[in-house]
Amino acid sequence: MSKAKKKILIVNNNLATGGVQRAFINLLQQIEKKYDITVFVFSKTGDYINKIPSSVKVLEASSYLRVLGLSQRHTMKLGFKHYIIRFLCGVYTKIFSNHFPIAFLLTTEKRLSGFDVAISFCHSAEEKALYGGCNEFVLKRVGAKQKITFVHCDFLNYGGNTIKNRKIYRQFDKIAAVSEGCKRSIIQAIPDVSEKVHCVYNCHNFSEYRKYARKDPMNYSKESINIVTIARLSPEKNLLKGIRIISQLIKDGYSICWHIVGDGAQKNELTKEIGNYGLQNYINLYGNQENPYKYLLNADLFLLISLHEAAPMVFMEAKSLHVPIITTKTISATELVRDGHEGIVCENNETAIYQAIKGILQEPFFIEKYKQNLRSVSFTNELAIKQFNQLMTNRSKEACIELSRAK
DSSP: OOOOOOEEEEEESOOOSSHHHHHHHHHHHHHTTTSEEEEEESSOOSTTGGGSOTTSEEEEOOSGGGGGGSOHHHHGGGOHHHHHHHHHHHHHHHHSOSHHHHHHHHHTSOOEEEEEEEEEOSOOOOTTSSOOOHHHHHHHHEEEEEEEEEEOSOTTTSSOOOHHHHHHHHTSSEEEESSHHHHHHHHHHOGGGGGGEEEOOOOOOHHHHHHHHTSSOOOOOTTSEEEEEEOOOSGGGOHHHHHHHHHHHHHTTOOEEEEEEBOOTTHHHHHHHHHHTTOTTTEEEEEOOSOTHHHHTTOSEEEEOOSOOSOOHHHHHHHHTTOOEEEEOOTTHHHHSOBTTTEEEEOSSHHHHHHHHHHHHHOTHHHHHHHHHHHTOOOOSHHHHHHHHHHHHSOOHHHHHHHHHHO
16 A cells, blocks of 8 residues: 655745745645645746646635735736735834734634645745745644745845744744755854754756747847846845946946846946946846747856845856856855856955956956856755655754654
């Protein structure tokens, strides 16, 4: 008789475009045959909804909780009541915090039960942002033998390292950090959870990256070094600093073109700054793209100069397409990008970033060297799946102590 599959509930806020959601879909595609999986989303919206495997059951919040998975503008589609509820919760959050709004919205949703494992795949938000709630939902509204949360951030620096959020993470049986750097960060923030924290790398769909990269790929001018960045246009991505650096490199006589794929709150500010420096012919903003991989395939370099990052999905995407990386030294950079072998990991200041790019421009043979190194790598999800399976089977140290006491 075959053993019954373990019943897993995985909770996320929505399936809109983003690194966390992409990692979520990739994981589902890798584990769907091994487990009996139910996905619960606050709002059944987003570009990835159609990528969920057919064997996975999908549940959507039926109450006002749905507003946590939508922006204020998109909430209007649910009706005026939902729009007002989200508006009032948003105002309260900006004045005080998101604690009460999330707690209130949770009470409007019925409880779920009967699972072996319940997983929150979305980390807690900053307290002034009406976002998240997945951790609280798993803790307060789900019945399961074991409860696990994923951390996709540099917990010390992302803005949500608060007394309230630290208390939330202490309540989980296990914490899955998506890199060793993320693991170190949350342990440093909450030392007493160190025995609960496990590293579980993100899964990737390498065949899909290659497939879409070859669909109408960008053909860049050979007269310039073409650098690509795929990122949200927001302050932590440090793009304004990048504009100043590109401007200086061009003044110094280097032929370079920077292609930025993504959208966000800083779009207008970046556009204005590009104009101020007269760089319209050297820096291109493409906005959000359904197929960002076509911009990577023929790029010379991938550039990420964020102030802080966890384990960017785009590192592995670029590497699997054999594009060398220049990145600032964030918590997982040296773990995910082998400095001097797959690209350059530099200090997080303007001079260091300038020197890293300049060094490549002066010695462009390094680009081909790094590309050759990347071509020799076999990219698989073997380690990530092994880590996830261990997460599902191994008890935490605390659970083992409690079990021994019960005996």
